[in-house]
Amino acid sequence: AQSVAQPEDQVNVAEGNPLTVKCTYSVSGNPYLFWYVQYPNRGLQFLLKYITGDNLVKGSYGFEAEFNKSQTSFHLKKPSALVSDSALYFCAVRDGRGTNAGKSTFGDGTTLTVKP
């Protein structure tokens, strides 16, 4: 079985400050981890993914995420938040083994609000 948890429904940060959106996961095999962003009434957009290799993954719009195997986490980060980063963020996990191959499990989402 695979699962993902986003422990915070809401994250508020001031513009220019660093931001972190948390994600933890559980899989049987090797985890493939993804972050997506959704703006109001739009589809999800891919930000970045971890498959293998360097634990620090860099993605679109200045976002990055750090894979931590011992803590089973994949937190999304950005050094300096912009008001335009305000959106709903989803973490997703896909188990590379077994019958879940090809299907991702999404977290419930975290609403990020960046205030000027």
Place this chain on the structure above:
Amino acid sequence: SQTIHQWPATLVQPVGSPLSLECTVEGTSNPNLYWYRQAAGRGLQLLFYSVGIGQISSEVPQNLSASRPQDRQFILSSKKLLLSDSGFYLCAWSPRQGVTDTQYFGPGTRLTVL
């Protein structure tokens, strides 16, 4: 480049009426296709996924069904809508070749059942 289309963008339907939502993908072949529902702007629920024409897997028992009549066309249907079918429906595709690949989402259809 690949694009994914969904229509209609918005739909208001009475309880008990039929439903047909369409999704098409351009610029790729043999994609995996997915239907998700998002309730109240929160988490995504996988409804159906397809790895090929006529091959549909249902993830959640309900009054919805899906069909894939062509390689890049995915249709979500219902014979009789329920109030609980209201939500934001998202279609997505991913390349066939491996489990590591990203899913790409369409713009979504907002369905309101009254």
